[in-house]
Amino acid sequence: MVRFILVRLLGAVVVLWVVSVVTFLIFQLAPALSHTSPVYYYIGKIPFPQDSIQFKALVHRFGFDLPLYAQYWHFLSGILFGQTITDGVSTPIQCGAPCFGYSFRQNQLVGTLLLQAAPVSISLCVGAAILWLIGGVTVGTFSALKPGSFVDRVGMTGSLAAVSLPIFFTGPLLLLVFVYTLGWLPDVSYVPITQDPLQWLRSMILPWLSLAFLYAALYARLTRANMMETMGEDYIRTARAKGLPRRAVVVRHGLRAALTPVVTIFGIDIGMLIGSTVITETVFNLRGLGYLSIQSIQQQDLPVIMGVTIVAAVVLVLANLIVDILYAVIDPRVTV
Amino acid sequence: MSTPQTAPAGAQAPTSGPFLRVEDLRVHFPTDDGLVKSVDGLSFELERGEVLGIVGESGSGKSVTSQAIMGLHKGSRAKVSGEIWLDGHELVSASEDEMRALRGNDMAMIFQDPLSSLHPFYSVGSQISEAYLVHNKVTKKQARAESIAMLEKVGIPNASSRYDDFPHQFSGGMRQRAMIAMALICQPKLLIADEPTTALDVTVQAQILELIKSLHEELNSAVILITHDLGVVAETCDKVLVMYGGQCVEKGQVEDLFDRPEMPYTWGLLGSMPRMDRARQARLTPIKGQPPSLINVPSGCVFHARCPFVDRVDGNRCVTEHPALLLATGGHEVRCHIPSDERLAILQDEILPTL
Numbered sequence: 001m002v003r004f005i006l007v008r009l010l011g012a013v014v015v016l017w018v019v020s021v022v023t024f025l026i027f028q029l030a031p032a033l034s035h036t037s038p039v040y041y042y043i044g045k046i047p048f049p050q051d052s053i054q055f056k057a058l059v060h061r062f063g064f065d066l067p068l069y070a071q072y073w074h075f076l077s078g079i080l081f082g083q084t085i086t087d088g089v090s091t092p093i094q095c096g097a098p099c100f101g102y103s104f105r106q107n108q109l110v111g112t113l114l115l116q117a118a119p120v121s122i123s124l125c126v127g128a129a130i131l132w133l134i135g136g137v138t139v140g141t142f143s144a145l146k147p148g149s150f151v152d153r154v155g156m157t158g159s160l161a162a163v164s165l166p167i168f169f170t171g172p173l174l175l176l177v178f179v180y181t182l183g184w185l186p187d188v189s190y191v192p193i194t195q196d197p198l199q200w201l202r203s204m205i206l207p208w209l210s211l212a213f214l215y216a217a218l219y220a221r222l223t224r225a226n227m228m229e230t231m232g233e234d235y236i237r238t239a240r241a242k243g244l245p246r247r248a249v250v251v252r253h254g255l256r257a258a259l260t261p262v263v264t265i266f267g268i269d270i271g272m273l274i275g276s277t278v279i280t281e282t283v284f285n286l287r288g289l290g291y292l293s294i295q296s297i298q299q300q301d302l303p304v305i306m307g308v309t310i311v312a313a314v315v316l317v318l319a320n321l322i323v324d325i326l327y328a329v330i331d332p333r334v335t336v
Numbered sequence: 337m338s339t340p341q342t343a344p345a346g347a348q349a350p351t352s353g354p355f356l357r358v359e360d361l362r363v364h365f366p367t368d369d370g371l372v373k374s375v376d377g378l379s380f381e382l383e384r385g386e387v388l389g390i391v392g393e394s395g396s397g398k399s400v401t402s403q404a405i406m407g408l409h410k411g412s413r414a415k416v417s418g419e420i421w422l423d424g425h426e427l428v429s430a431s432e433d434e435m436r437a438l439r440g441n442d443m444a445m446i447f448q449d450p451l452s453s454l455h456p457f458y459s460v461g462s463q464i465s466e467a468y469l470v471h472n473k474v475t476k477k478q479a480r481a482e483s484i485a486m487l488e489k490v491g492i493p494n495a496s497s498r499y500d501d502f503p504h505q506f507s508g509g510m511r512q513r514a515m516i517a518m519a520l521i522c523q524p525k526l527l528i529a530d531e532p533t534t535a536l537d538v539t540v541q542a543q544i545l546e547l548i549k550s551l552h553e554e555l556n557s558a559v560i561l562i563t564h565d566l567g568v569v570a571e572t573c574d575k576v577l578v579m580y581g582g583q584c585v586e587k588g589q590v591e592d593l594f595d596r597p598e599m600p601y602t603w604g605l606l607g608s609m610p611r612m613d614r615a616r617q618a619r620l621t622p623i624k625g626q627p628p629s630l631i632n633v634p635s636g637c638v639f640h641a642r643c644p645f646v647d648r649v650d651g652n653r654c655v656t657e658h659p660a661l662l663l664a665t666g667g668h669e670v671r672c673h674i675p676s677d678e679r680l681a682i683l684q685d686e687i688l689p690t691l
Contacts, residue, residue, distance in 0.1 A: 241408065241444065242466065257457060333456055
């Protein structure tokens with residue numbers, strides 16, 4: 001088991017290294033190929049022509065005149081070991097590892113921006129994931145146990161409707177009903193859990209629901225398909241022949257096997273989710289990582305874009321790593 | 337599942353009756369193509385200590401019968417009617433809860449393919465313990481000890497360390513031994529073995545049959561052995577029931593039925609079996625044609641379309657009239673229109689020489 005985890009960790013490190021190289025190349029090289037200096041994307045408008053001494057001094061200060069490998073090393077060592085950031089005028093800023101650089105557009109360390117956005121994203125994603133996993137699996141299981149029944153038809157029609165409705169429709173609809181018409185929930189954006197747990201919960205309910213609704217529908221269908229296949233297996237017949245109660249047959253023998261593929265998809269979905277909640281964040285005025293990435297793209301704020309990209313990659317790789325390990329725990333046939 | 341033929345739930349049979357009595361059992365599956373009559377009017381009796389072999393081709397209703405006895409059709413679309421009396425309990429009309437209490441405890445089943453019949457995610461031992469824990473109020477530790485003892489009994493070496501192995505870590509024969517251990521852990525009075533050796537290699541088959549036989553003698557249980565191997569029946573069983581197209585076409589004591597088989601289908605089965613103790617033939621004699629459709633069950637005798645002796649009966653009765661299951665000369669029952677003495681003559685003159 002330890003060996004298995006170590007091998008997977010090593011694999012994860014390699015993947016992340018490749019991601020760092022690709023990110024670096026795209027974001028440093030793309031401006032150069034279109035005959036503008038990355039410096040523009042790095043610090044914003046520069047009031048000097050490209051051939052002036054002042055411009056060259058800036059290029060030199062931020063190391064854009066160095067060979068590519070040296071620039072890459074500067075980028076990587078900043079993340080791994082931290083760096084000192086200076087514009088040559090103000091007091092230099094010590095930026096500890098992992099340092100993703102400094103956003104001259106927002107006058108903040110990228111790390112600080114990420115740390116502000118992360119709790120919002122984590123609150124949104126974890127809450128929604130729990131909701132859709134429980135909701136989807138429950139609906140899917142009950143549907144599968146009586147295919148063609150009333151419960152099944154309601155569940156599957158409902159999930160088809162849920163998949164078809166985009167968040168920018170369900171989100172405002174929920175807001176309209178529960179906040180502006182019924183007044184059951186406050187009209188606020190994110191409240192940190194550390195500040196007021198109850199308000200945090202009240203502020204997150206609608207974002208969770210609208211995000212979870214979509215995924216729950218997919219999970220209900222996935223669970224139903226897997227569960228129907230599993231309930232037809234010989235070992236389910238064996239479990240019944242032993243005289244096990246229905247509940248044990250369904251949960252311990254059926255669901256246990258049917259959920260294995262669901263776990264895989266869940267890991268990937270969670271990994272992808274962190275950077276793809278832009279619409280939900282926008283609808284509910286949440287300043288999470290999705291919002292941060294869109295904002296930084298609009299402002300052409302290169303260090304922030306790179307920071308978000310790397311963080312999203314790390315989350316995705318970690319989620320997959322956890323799924324791989326979990327898979328080995330769930331299915332003893334997977335050799336570890 | 338409610339039919340006029342079923343007895344009232346929880347009814348008690350006279351205690352003097354046989355241990356297991358199946359009376360006019362019918363299992364029908366409604367499908368889009370029509371009603372599939374998998375088992376149609378099957379009756380037999382079995383005492384404790386006896387072994388009954390049910391023989392027939394694939395699709396003749398052998399497994400469906402055994403699953404009906406176990407009540408495994410409950411909750412499915414199958415329509416089961418008739419009566420099944422087990423030790424005074426009527427099973428067709430019994431509720432799922434009543435059946436659950438009997439399953440695994442009073443009657444148990446061994447399935448054909450032990451790999452797919454064991455749950456891949458749980459250790460072999462825990463699956464056996466699970467069967468013991470449902471029916472016995474004991475701690476997990478006691479169940480474990482009991483399971484290890486059972487594994488030893490069925491011949492698993494190092495049972496206590498193999499307890500925690502998963503099914504995929506067992507060999508085919510070992511898995512079937514584990515299945516047997518699981519079936520016998522609660523000492524059931526009725527054991528149904530549904531083609532227990534079909535998925536195993538020949539060298540292991542004999543060991544598994546030997547094991548079932550010895551455990552059956554020890555527990556004095558009734559055993560139903562479902563197989564398509566007549567050799568196994570001759571070797572193991574006291575009684576035999578030949579099924580064709582969901583019906584019993586011949587049944588009786590093994591010695592009698594094997595000495596004087598009277599139904600043309602049984603002759604066909606015997607003819608298609610390789611024999612070592614006879615002179616080598618050019619080829620085996622297969623039964624011509626296909627098994628009958630269970631949706632449009634043939635009129636008259638179910639076997640008439642494939643029977644080479646249809647012309648021996650006057651007036652096309654094989655096609656028009658369903659033969660009754662009648663007592664034959666030797667004391668077993670046969671479903672055939674050909675008169676008994678004529679059947680024996682055909683057997684002597686035309687069948688035995690070719691076997």
